[in-house]
Amino acid sequence: MSKPVIAIDMGGTRIKIGIVKDSTILASSSISADSGNGLKNKLPYIEKAVRDLLNQQELSCEDIAGLGIASPGIIDSHEKKVLSIDKKFGDAPGIDLQKWCRQAFNLPFTIENDARAALLGEWKYGKAKNYDNAVLMSLGTGVGSAAVMEGKLLRGKHFTAGILGGHFVINYKGEICNCGNKGCVETEASTWKLTSIAKDNNSFLDSKMASLSSIDYEAVFKWAEEGDSVAEEIRDQSLQAWSACAINLIHAYDPEILVLTGGIMASSSHIIPYIRQKIEQHAWTPWGKVNIEEAAFPGSAALYGMSYLVNTDQK
Amino acid sequence: MSKPVIAIDMGGTRIKIGIVKDSTILASSSISADSGNGLKNKLPYIEKAVRDLLNQQELSCEDIAGLGIASPGIIDSHEKKVLSIDKKFGDAPGIDLQKWCRQAFNLPFTIENDARAALLGEWKYGKAKNYDNAVLMSLGTGVGSAAVMEGKLLRGKHFTAGILGGHFVINYKGEICNCGNKGCVETEASTWKLTSIAKDNNSFLDSKMASLSSIDYEAVFKWAEEGDSVAEEIRDQSLQAWSACAINLIHAYDPEILVLTGGIMASSSHIIPYIRQKIEQHAWTPWGKVNIEEAAFPGSAALYGMSYLVNTDQK
Structure with a gap:
């Protein structure tokens, strides 16, 4: 006991x-x-x-x-x-x-x-419980990830395996990330970068978001729904970036299930259907479909x- | 025996x-x-x-x-x-x-x-012989990859683990790949795509490459050296794309060594130093440097x- x-x-x-x-x-x-x-x-x-x-x-x-x-x-x-x-x-x-x-x-x-700890929690007690091959993607301040393969939590020789999904290059001509890499998932779409992404938008001053000192994804999803074009643009780019991250995680680790978690998943109804569709459309999984699920214990x-x-x- | x-x-x-x-x-x-x-x-x-x-x-x-x-x-x-x-x-x-x-x-x-077979060859007899954690990247008609982690060839639940490095998204707003995905490494830089990449260049008709019916990387590297600006542009973009692929493979699998192989590596003297420098600059490996080596048996x-x-x- x-x-x-x-x-x-x-x-x-x-x-x-x-x-x-x-x-x-x-x-x-x-x-x-x-x-x-x-x-x-x-x-x-x-x-x-x-x-x-x-x-x-x-x-x-x-x-x-x-x-x-x-x-x-x-x-x-x-x-x-x-x-x-x-x-x-x-x-x-x-x-x-x-x-x-x-x-x-x-x-x-x-x-x-x-992220490894969160995947362990979901794997032992939550959504990934009956799977030997699972990946977690966490959308929040940064973008985190972790992987279980063939019943084993992936750590790697130098403890970096599985956890650098947020630092996969998805825009190789893109901007420098906090980590020193270029065009990481996090630099394209995460909370730490969001205010700067919004302010770089040419139409920012016409957006409702211009009135905020710090922008979060709840505001982006809300105002995109209401037709704010800057918010729409950021929402669409972010969903594309997270989908690319999810596809790279699937291509890297060959999971049966992808568990999504993190603070941004408070807007999961906007995120899950989009990512699910993009993965069905674009990921190379001739064996069938990866389960895309929201975390049991966000x-x-x-x-x-x-x-x-x-x-x-x-x- | x-x-x-x-x-x-x-x-x-x-x-x-x-x-x-x-x-x-x-x-x-x-x-x-x-x-x-x-x-x-x-x-x-x-x-x-x-x-x-x-x-x-x-x-x-x-x-x-x-x-x-x-x-x-x-x-x-x-x-x-x-x-x-x-x-x-x-x-x-x-x-x-x-x-x-x-x-x-x-x-x-x-x-x-x-690519798994090639990595096995390099792991058992060649450049990756003394490593338990190795990744191979093959640059040719397409871009292939494979990984050995903690002394085990990575296959995954559905046999896709390790081998889809050429189909990592590195340009999430990019073009559709042969595989149905968007912005894969292969669509940014590989031999099957090269002629189409060259012909899409606005200055293609001013380039020496316009005289060829089918373009290969040997020509790209040669004419880039000679100052052909279209060849220079394609060379630089391709080196950036392969570096992004290499960084993603390192971030995914945490190897001690990356072995480069494939037909395009006939121009290895142009490729290895570039990729080595980009990895030192951009990959997140706080433990030290990944060995970047040309295959023993290309x-x-x-x-x-x-x-x-x-x-x-x-x-």
């Missing part, structure tokens, strides 16, 4: 903290990521949030199997280090998180890439994945 | 036939692929070429471990069938090649995708790969 786990999901906007037992969240809270100031300054707040949750559940660290962090970036899950991280939490590679975990809680420590799959991983690590 | 193998490499231009023992070609010949007329009409010629080579070597079918075909397209290596093939040898999915092999030679039959790696596979299949 598995013990509860402290699971932490370091999102670009909020850091989610949960006491999780398998796929049940016993208690959870979140703090602002305020990621521009890095991770180090956040650790005392995370520690306090964890203690509050433990107290609330009347649990002590002895009742807990371990602590797991789902982090953006490239994560060495063996050495338990952040290797490289794309602007968010930029100080993380220099922090000994395992030591922090031991000093704060005296608990075993696990860390994994956040907000908590990464916490469930870390719960699974921490327990696996302890075996 | 392994027996010799009959290995057949179904290229877009020539069908190569060899009697191969491990990485030694005992005898070989080739016939025109003339692929527009399909594969069925070629089988009697292939059979005759095999018999001639056996006679020449004073071998009978009893001395042979089996017959292996390296074919373009998506290959079900378990059921030993061509599932889907991109215009070349379009009749192949309807042919029972295993039956043909039994009736003609009474030998065990093996079939695999040609003309025969697929034959060696099939020799290895036929012997493995018999064990």
